[in-house]
Amino acid sequence: MNDRDDTDKTTAGSAALSICESLLIALNDLKIIDDKETRAVLVDAAQTHRNAITDAPSTELHSPNSEEHRAIADLIDRIVDGRNSVRAF
Numbered sequence: 001m002n003d004r005d006d007t008d009k010t011t012a013g014s015a016a017l018s019i020c021e022s023l024l025i026a027l028n029d030l031k032i033i034d035d036k037e038t039r040a041v042l043v044d045a046a047q048t049h050r051n052a053i054t055d056a057p058s059t060e061l062h063s064p065n066s067e068e069h070r071a072i073a074d075l076i077d078r079i080v081d082g083r084n085s086v087r088a089f
Contacts (some may be wrong), residue, residue, distance in 0.1 A: 016077075043076075046080070049070070049073040
């Protein structure tokens with residue numbers, strides 16, 4: 001997505017978030033995964049982004065990529081806490 005402008009990236013990110021959230025809700029509603037597992041998926045996703053920050057060499061900690069990972073982890077945390085989702089898990 002490096003060749004896209006910020007609007008395209010924002011739109012693609014919003015679409016991806018909406019699709020993934022719908023899938024998690026559907027899996028939960030169909031009792032394929034329970035609330036605990038749904039929450040664990042989100043917590044794991046946030047931690048993956050935090051690891052991308054931590055694993056970066058010190059010279060890259062303030063790069064846009066690290067900031068992006070930090071923002072994504074924070075957004076997922078808000079979803080887990082029920083502050084930015086259709087339904088809290």
